[in-house]
Amino acid sequence: MTLALTGKHLIAGDWQEGEGSFQSSPSSGPARPFAVGTPAQVDAAARAAEEAFWSYGYSSRAERAAFLRAIAEEIEARGEAITEIGCQESGLPEARLQGERGRTVGQLRLFADHIEKGDYLDRRHDKALPDRQPLPRPDLKMVQRPIGPVAVFGASNFPLAFSTAGGDTAAALAAGCPVVVKGHSAHPGTGEIVAQAIDAAVKKQGLHPGVFSLIQGGNREVGQTLVQHPLIKAVGFTGSLAGGRALFDLCAQRPEPIPFFGELGSVNPMFLLPQALAARGAEIAKGWVGSLTMGAGQFCTNPGIAVVLESPEAEAFAEAARAGLAEVGGQTMLTDGIAEAYRSGVQRVEGSEGVRSLLTTTCDLRNATPYLFATTGKEWLANEELGEEVFGPLGLIVTVSDFEEMLAVARSLQGQLTCTLHLDEGDSEQGRALMPILERKAGRLLANGYPTGVEVCDAMVHGGPYPASTNFGATSVGTLSIRRFLRPVCYQNLPDALLPDDLA
Numbered sequence: 001m002t003l004a005l006t007g008k009h010l011i012a013g014d015w016q017e018g019e020g021s022f023q024s025s026p027s028s029g030p031a032r033p034f035a036v037g038t039p040a041q042v043d044a045a046a047r048a049a050e051e052a053f054w055s056y057g058y059s060s061r062a063e064r065a066a067f068l069r070a071i072a073e074e075i076e077a078r079g080e081a082i083t084e085i086g087c088q089e090s091g092l093p094e095a096r097l098q099g100e101r102g103r104t105v106g107q108l109r110l111f112a113d114h115i116e117k118g119d120y121l122d123r124r125h126d127k128a129l130p131d132r133q134p135l136p137r138p139d140l141k142m143v144q145r146p147i148g149p150v151a152v153f154g155a156s157n158f159p160l161a162f163s164t165a166g167g168d169t170a171a172a173l174a175a176g177c178p179v180v181v182k183g184h185s186a187h188p189g190t191g192e193i194v195a196q197a198i199d200a201a202v203k204k205q206g207l208h209p210g211v212f213s214l215i216q217g218g219n220r221e222v223g224q225t226l227v228q229h230p231l232i233k234a235v236g237f238t239g240s241l242a243g244g245r246a247l248f249d250l251c252a253q254r255p256e257p258i259p260f261f262g263e264l265g266s267v268n269p270m271f272l273l274p275q276a277l278a279a280r281g282a283e284i285a286k287g288w289v290g291s292l293t294m295g296a297g298q299f300c301t302n303p304g305i306a307v308v309l310e311s312p313e314a315e316a317f318a319e320a321a322r323a324g325l326a327e328v329g330g331q332t333m334l335t336d337g338i339a340e341a342y343r344s345g346v347q348r349v350e351g352s353e354g355v356r357s358l359l360t361t362t363c364d365l366r367n368a369t370p371y372l373f374a375t376t377g378k379e380w381l382a383n384e385e386l387g388e389e390v391f392g393p394l395g396l397i398v399t400v401s402d403f404e405e406m407l408a409v410a411r412s413l414q415g416q417l418t419c420t421l422h423l424d425e426g427d428s429e430q431g432r433a434l435m436p437i438l439e440r441k442a443g444r445l446l447a448n449g450y451p452t453g454v455e456v457c458d459a460m461v462h463g464g465p466y467p468a469s470t471n472f473g474a475t476s477v478g479t480l481s482i483r484r485f486l487r488p489v490c491y492q493n494l495p496d497a498l499l500p501d502d503l504a
Helices: 039-056 061-077 079-090 094-117 167-175 188-205 220-228 241-253 274-297 312-326 336-350 377-382 403-412 425-441 479-485
Strands: 009-011 014-016 021-023 033-035 124-126 140-146 150-153 179-182 212-215 234-238 260-263 270-272 305-309 356-359 371-376 394-400 416-422 442-447 486-492
Touching: 009 039, 009 188, 033 188, 039 179, 039 212, 039 220, 061 079, 061 094, 061 167, 061 188, 079 094, 079 188, 094 167, 094 479, 150 167, 150 220, 167 179, 167 234, 167 479, 179 220, 188 212, 220 241, 234 241, 234 479, 241 260, 270 274, 274 305, 274 312, 274 394, 274 416, 274 425, 305 312, 305 403, 312 356, 312 371, 312 394, 336 371, 336 394, 371 377, 377 394, 377 403, 394 403, 403 425, 416 425, 425 442, 479 486
Parallel strands: 150 179, 150 234, 179 212, 234 260, 270 305, 270 416, 305 394, 371 394, 416 442
Antiparallel strands: 009 014, 009 212, 021 033, 124 140, 140 486, 356 371
């Protein structure tokens, strides 16, 4: 399929101009104009989504599953066009875009299979006890029901898997909620092609056109208006802590506050225990280098921190990591802004007291090269800024004087998406001591692995205590993510004819 871009918004099946335009800033290829959204278009999309909810919110699980599968098919039919524009806009290699497209259609089909089974509805039934003394019990049934229109913000670092038809959109549609997407200005063309695929699936399935809209970026007012619109009932967001917190506060300040499911990133620390470090320190360093620099370090699960006990083995690990990183060349970052933020982060860490450089490189324009720094546990504990995320291939080794200081470093952590233990059998006692702390810090705990590469499945948790995410009880990846856009409703003594089909 050839690349055919309109540069317009999709508002309930209608491709519309905006009041002005912005230019894309691709890594390669031509810059293109895209319409800037307006509050009036946000209002039109939200109203159409609310109208669509009266049919889509009460559709059958089989109908919604068919819709999800139709979206997957339409995305695959546009695979070449998506890869072409995605590579131009993001600078990501073709293989990465193809893999991300596979993940995107895979999770759509996984969610389709999942809702057809019906387990996610958490159906419960307490039968009536009319003869119970001193009071009878009524008949009570409970099921999860969709909440209404959902706003989704496209992510800069995943043009497909966390954007227009990504995990938040797929989860909301699976739950029965129409979606209004605020596209990311880093990849508007990619977003439009995917929106064309969803629009085709809407028409193929005969659904209300308000079930999906895409309003392009280029204007902060669009995002602010969207989260404050009274018909929007929840928000899905993947992005920076500053941007996410600002939107979270807007959601909380509404006359009717709504849940904001923000995934805001973390430093994803690794704790290297003595037996594992002695037995395979060089191997761990090699794996860390690969994970740290994957995709120019532009993953929310990028393992930026390694905590080690002071020892000759720790020094050897640091040298192996330095040597491995020194061989990694520059990589193109997703946007000029992300590249500039990376350089600022490097300068912040480099200028921190008690931090020494193990590998210093030079990065300019949109290129990123790896950096490696080292500090002590004492300096880490004295400087909270060292625990702030630097989005890019920057590693920091924290050397602690003893295991008690390692525990103190673990306790000092803010909320994380992941924490990793590298341990052998002889490290089990120290691992057990760390586990209660790390459980309270992260949504996913790993042993002898690396957190980049988030499996889309039933058991995955991609979320964690704040500031990793704004809702510690939710995940933005996996089938459990559908539950974010549902709420429990109890039906007391209602005749079967009035119950939702899922309880009939």
